[in-house]
Amino acid sequence: MVTKPGIAPALALTGVNYAYPTAEAPALRDVSFELSTGEFVLLAGRSASGKSTLLRAACGLVPHFHGGEIEGRIEVAGIDAIASGPGELAAVVGYVAQDPETQVVSTTVSAEIELPLEMRGDPPASRARAVEEVALALAIPHLLERAVDTLSGGELQRVALAAALVTRPRLVLLDEPTSQLDPVAGDELIWLLRRLNEEWGVTVLLAEHRLERCLAAADRVIAMASGSVGFDGNPRDFLTWAQDADSALETPAAKLFSLAGIEPLPVGVRAARKTLSSSEHRGKGSRTPSSLNLFGGEESAGRERIAEKVQDVRRGSGSPSTVAVAVRDLWVELSRSDEERRDVLRGIDLTVGRGERVALMGRNGAGKSTLLRTLAGLTDAVRGKIALRSEIALLTQNPSDYLVRERVGDELPGDAGQAALRVVGLEHAVDADPRDLSGGERQRLALAIALAGRMDGEALPGLVALDEPTRGMDRARKDDLVGLIGDLAGRGAGLLVATHDVEFAAAFAERVVLLGDGVVIADGPAAEVLSGGWYFATEVGRVLDLPGVITPKQGAEALRGSPGGSH
Amino acid sequence: MRSPFAYIPRPRPLQLASPSAAVAYLGSLVVVAFLYSNPFVLLAVGLSFVIAGRLAGAAAAVRAALWMGFTLALLIVVVNALVVSRGETVLARLGEWPLFGQVDVTLEAILAGLVLGLRAAVVMVAFAVYSACVDPDRVLRALRPIAGRSALTATLVSRLVPVAAADAARLRDAARLRGPGAAPVGRAPLARRLLAGSLDRAVDVAATLELRGYSLQSRDPNAGATFSLPQRGERRFTGGGQGRRSRYDRRFYAVGALVLSVAVIGKALGADAFSEYPATEIGVATITLAVAAVVALSGLAPLRRMPVGSHREPRWVRNAHATELGQGSPGA
Numbered sequence: 001m002v003t004k005p006g007i008a009p010a011l012a013l014t015g016v017n018y019a020y021p022t023a024e025a026p027a028l029r030d031v032s033f034e035l036s037t038g039e040f041v042l043l044a045g046r047s048a049s050g051k052s053t054l055l056r057a058a059c060g061l062v063p064h065f066h067g068g069e070i071e072g073r074i075e076v077a078g079i080d081a082i083a084s085g086p087g088e089l090a091a092v093v094g095y096v097a098q099d100p101e102t103q104v105v106s107t108t109v110s111a112e113i114e115l116p117l118e119m120r121g122d123p124p125a126s127r128a129r130a131v132e133e134v135a136l137a138l139a140i141p142h143l144l145e146r147a148v149d150t151l152s153g154g155e156l157q158r159v160a161l162a163a164a165l166v167t168r169p170r171l172v173l174l175d176e177p178t179s180q181l182d183p184v185a186g187d188e189l190i191w192l193l194r195r196l197n198e199e200w201g202v203t204v205l206l207a208e209h210r211l212e213r214c215l216a217a218a219d220r221v222i223a224m225a226s227g228s229v230g231f232d233g234n235p236r237d238f239l240t241w242a243q244d245a246d247s248a249l250e251t252p253a254a255k256l257f258s259l260a261g262i263e264p265l266p267v268g269v270r271a272a273r274k275t276l277s278s279s280e281h282r283g284k285g286s287r288t289p290s291s292l293n294l295f296g297g298e299e300s301a302g303r304e305r306i307a308e309k310v311q312d313v314r315r316g317s318g319s320p321s322t323v324a325v326a327v328r329d330l331w332v333e334l335s336r337s338d339e340e341r342r343d344v345l346r347g348i349d350l351t352v353g354r355g356e357r358v359a360l361m362g363r364n365g366a367g368k369s370t371l372l373r374t375l376a377g378l379t380d381a382v383r384g385k386i387a388l389r390s391e392i393a394l395l396t397q398n399p400s401d402y403l404v405r406e407r408v409g410d411e412l413p414g415d416a417g418q419a420a421l422r423v424v425g426l427e428h429a430v431d432a433d434p435r436d437l438s439g440g441e442r443q444r445l446a447l448a449i450a451l452a453g454r455m456d457g458e459a460l461p462g463l464v465a466l467d468e469p470t471r472g473m474d475r476a477r478k479d480d481l482v483g484l485i486g487d488l489a490g491r492g493a494g495l496l497v498a499t500h501d502v503e504f505a506a507a508f509a510e511r512v513v514l515l516g517d518g519v520v521i522a523d524g525p526a527a528e529v530l531s532g533g534w535y536f537a538t539e540v541g542r543v544l545d546l547p548g549v550i551t552p553k554q555g556a557e558a559l560r561g562s563p564g565g566s567h
Numbered sequence: 568m569r570s571p572f573a574y575i576p577r578p579r580p581l582q583l584a585s586p587s588a589a590v591a592y593l594g595s596l597v598v599v600a601f602l603y604s605n606p607f608v609l610l611a612v613g614l615s616f617v618i619a620g621r622l623a624g625a626a627a628a629v630r631a632a633l634w635m636g637f638t639l640a641l642l643i644v645v646v647n648a649l650v651v652s653r654g655e656t657v658l659a660r661l662g663e664w665p666l667f668g669q670v671d672v673t674l675e676a677i678l679a680g681l682v683l684g685l686r687a688a689v690v691m692v693a694f695a696v697y698s699a700c701v702d703p704d705r706v707l708r709a710l711r712p713i714a715g716r717s718a719l720t721a722t723l724v725s726r727l728v729p730v731a732a733a734d735a736a737r738l739r740d741a742a743r744l745r746g747p748g749a750a751p752v753g754r755a756p757l758a759r760r761l762l763a764g765s766l767d768r769a770v771d772v773a774a775t776l777e778l779r780g781y782s783l784q785s786r787d788p789n790a791g792a793t794f795s796l797p798q799r800g801e802r803r804f805t806g807g808g809q810g811r812r813s814r815y816d817r818r819f820y821a822v823g824a825l826v827l828s829v830a831v832i833g834k835a836l837g838a839d840a841f842s843e844y845p846a847t848e849i850g851v852a853t854i855t856l857a858v859a860a861v862v863a864l865s866g867l868a869p870l871r872r873m874p875v876g877s878h879r880e881p882r883w884v885r886n887a888h889a890t891e892l893g894q895g896s897p898g899a
Contacts, residue, residue, distance in 0.1 A: 059778060060777075060778075061774055061777070061778070064777075065773075065774050065777060085777070085782065086774075086777040086778050087777055087778075087780050087781065087782040087783045088783070090777075090778055090779060090780035090783065091780070095778050097771075097775070099771075101733075101768075102768060102771035102772060102774075102775065103771075103772075103775040104772075104775070105707065105772055105775055105776050105779065106703075106704045106707075107574055107576070107702065107703060107704050108576070108704070111704045115779050116779040116780055118708070119711075119779055119780035119781055119783055120780055120783065121783075147573075147575070147576075149573060149733070163779065373740075376744060377743075378740055378743060378744070393744075393746060394744050395744075396737075396740065396741060396744065398737065398741075400764075401737050401738050401740070401741035402741045402744070402745065403760075404738075404742075404752055404756040404757055404759070404760040405750065405756055410750060411749060411750055412748070412749055412750065413750055414748065416746070416747075416748025416749075417748055417749065417750075419748075420746065420748060420749075449745050449746060449749045450744055450745065450746055450749075451746050452745070452746035452747070452748030452749040453746040453747035453748025453749065454746045454747065454748070455748075
């Protein structure tokens with residue numbers, strides 16, 4: 001049965017079961033729900049819970065492109081998605097995948113955005129207008145003439161979104177669209193989607209791991225668990241459900257309230273601040289964020305404590321005996337095209353101590369990856385000095401690039417290989433095929449490959465650098481990574497981790513270096529840097545706006561320590 | 568950093584030509600490379616691609632392909648010399664080798680290997696010029712009528728080289744970052760990994776193409792025309808569809824037809840005189856040299872004629888003017 005597109009729900013799934021070819025377990029189990037036109041729905045869940053499969057089924061890639069067996073019924077704007085293919089659904093649904101590099105099929109941005117319209121047979125004038133309008137809506141008209149292989153990850157993600165939106169589809173499906181974006185671009189993208197949702201009436205189904213980034217924008221949350229719908233309701237009820245069902249899905253602000261015993265759980269910063277400053281709470285003796293203070297004392301005491309930490313960090317990292325790497329006046333120039341060259345790093349001074357855990361943050365294109373590549377010798381500096389006390393092991397953004405053989409033991413033969421496997425906790429997987437390992441295990445194996453032979457016995461190299469290691473990771477896997485980083489630092493390696501994930505940085509880093517346009521714009525203890533701003537601050541930091549308070553635990557202590565904080 | 572094989576839009580004849588015209592021109596030369604074994608003709612084909620690539624602004628791609636091609640040619644010469652023992656002029660008797668048996672290195676086997684290697688190098692340069700000069704976007708659109716139901720086929724034809732080039736750069740970096748205790752990355756595992764990875768990524772790109780409606784029947788058969796708005800005029804040579812033609816198309820079709828005709832006629836008249844064994848004989852008849860000359864000159868097809876009124880004087884003339892005006896010296 002085909003319903004009229006104007007009346008039909010944007011997406012309707014009824015009793016959908018699906019298994020990939022050769023998969024032992026089904027990826028979707030009895031999934032049923034309906035999305036009305038104009039809804040903004042957040043799809044939550046751990047890694048491998050079925051989120052991406054659900055999105056692929058909604059745009060026709062499952063089963064038409066991926067194969068496998070499917071049961072049940074999927075309708076997109078009244079069109080039977082199982083009977084029709086992705087091509088037929090292209091007019092009513094737009095899809096943005098997790099990795100923007102795999103969703104670019106043209107060489108220039110304008111050609112990429114124009115392609116769906118051309119395939120549909122729109123006349124040239126109409127195509128030109130649609131490209132112009134969507135480019136303006138997404139603030140990318142300046143990119144239209146650029147070649148796609150010169151774009152940053154964030155720019156590429158916007159181009160992919162533009163190509164998905166240019167046909168004005170009724171339903172937009174997004175699979176972790178902010179995973180490669182810096183906090184500023186990530187926030188901008190979510191609110192841009194919200195604006196398009198409100199102004200164009202587009203139904204949005206957004207899968208994300210960083211729920212704190214988009215929960216406040218959502219009308220509804222669907223949480224997947226082992227291929228089934230575990231929860232379907234409004235964001236506030238979702239937080240209550242997550243508190244009991246899966247704490248890995250709790251947002252930091254909800255965890256803060258939960259630890260401090262405050263209700264209702266907040267769906268975002270605004271709601272949290274409103275609750276904290278409400279008359280009801282003030283009446284019970286609670287403090288407004290601006291009047292709360294840290295460590296149970298005066299705010300100035302907290303600031304003094306941070307100032308001491310700053311001094312500690314600078315003293316510790318500067319001591320010659322403990323230095324893992326010292327960079328002085330580093331300049332790096334890269335070319336964007338044959339003609340255009342620009343300074344990506346401009347006079348960087350940086351010292352990382354042994355055993356120190358440093359987060360390297362900044363906007364897309366700020367120079368984080370270039371700095372790591374230059375330290376590892378992949379990119380040449382045009383000026384400056386790098387003093388490495390011993391070797392550096394660098395893990396780039398795609399761990400699969402390190403894996404070229406069919407057996408873990410073949411990648412890491414001999415005593416040096418075994419020692420590296422022990423360090424990352426994979427000594428049991430010697431005979432496994434790297435492709436059979438989980439995403440987290442593959443990352444550990446790649447790190448072991450980078451470490452092998454650079455260790456003196458069991459002692460690690462001076463510096464271990466990781467470039468965006470949390471792409472596509474759920475919170476449970478991030479917690480594992482935090483544990484590994486702590487372990488490596490405990491063994492004496494300096495850890496320099498480039499990341500966009502503020503909450504992850506707060507969890508592992510003792511110091512944060514913030515890059516902006518190739519220069520260091522902030523360098524200090526994580527508690528200081530991640531609590532003093534808006535974009536490069538944790539959700540707890542933004543809720544409480546207290547110096548040094550960046551994690552839910554610290555926030556709950558601050559709330560409890562405040563006079564009358566007896567919730 | 569961009570791959571030297573990546574397509575860069577330039578307002579030059581080969582890039583401006585429609586994909587079918589460019590493929591007809593480059594393809595005719597590749598056909599000659601497979602049709603002929605005479606080294607003079609093969610060298611002429613190679614020279615033609617080098618000239619064409621340079622005129623089209625793809626000198627970096629030609630250099631990279633020559634380097635790779637000569638490496639491959641050297642490998643072929645060595646393997647052929649060890650595997651083939653035919654030929655009258657024995658240069659060295661290397662005795663019994665496991666798997667190979669009696670190994671006699673002959674001059675004829677080396678020369679035969681050189682011809683095979685030369686052909687492989689010429690084909691690599693041809694693909695380098697194709698990859699760097701023919702717009703994959705337009706190839707994708709041009710393929711739609713014949714491969715509309717198979718986005719994967721279209722992706723493999725138009726995007727595999729750029730995707731593989733990008734992956735190769737990343738894999739090379741990862742290989743350099745391996746610790747000294749990890750197994751070294753041999754060429755074979757790397758090539759396997761590169762091929763598998765590129766195919767996987769090509770499948771992902773094909774999925775995106777499906778989502779963009781590639782397999783749909785277009786409502787308007789002329790929809791491939793490019794932007795008509797004046798402010799998008801500069802995009803005319805970067806985007807556009809399968810229906811757009813270029814004023815250079817006829818030139819490339821004509822040169823391609825001429826090269827093929829001359830090659831076929833020459834072959835019939837004995838221009839491909841070459842035999843490897845038992846003694847190497849290379850024909851240098853007039854007809855062979857004539858075919859080689861036509862093929863080599865066809866490399867000038869992408870030559871751009873300067874627009875009327877934009878004629879620039881040679882540098883020495885400009886310098887002479889400047890000297891007269893007291894602005895510099897001839898040697899400046």
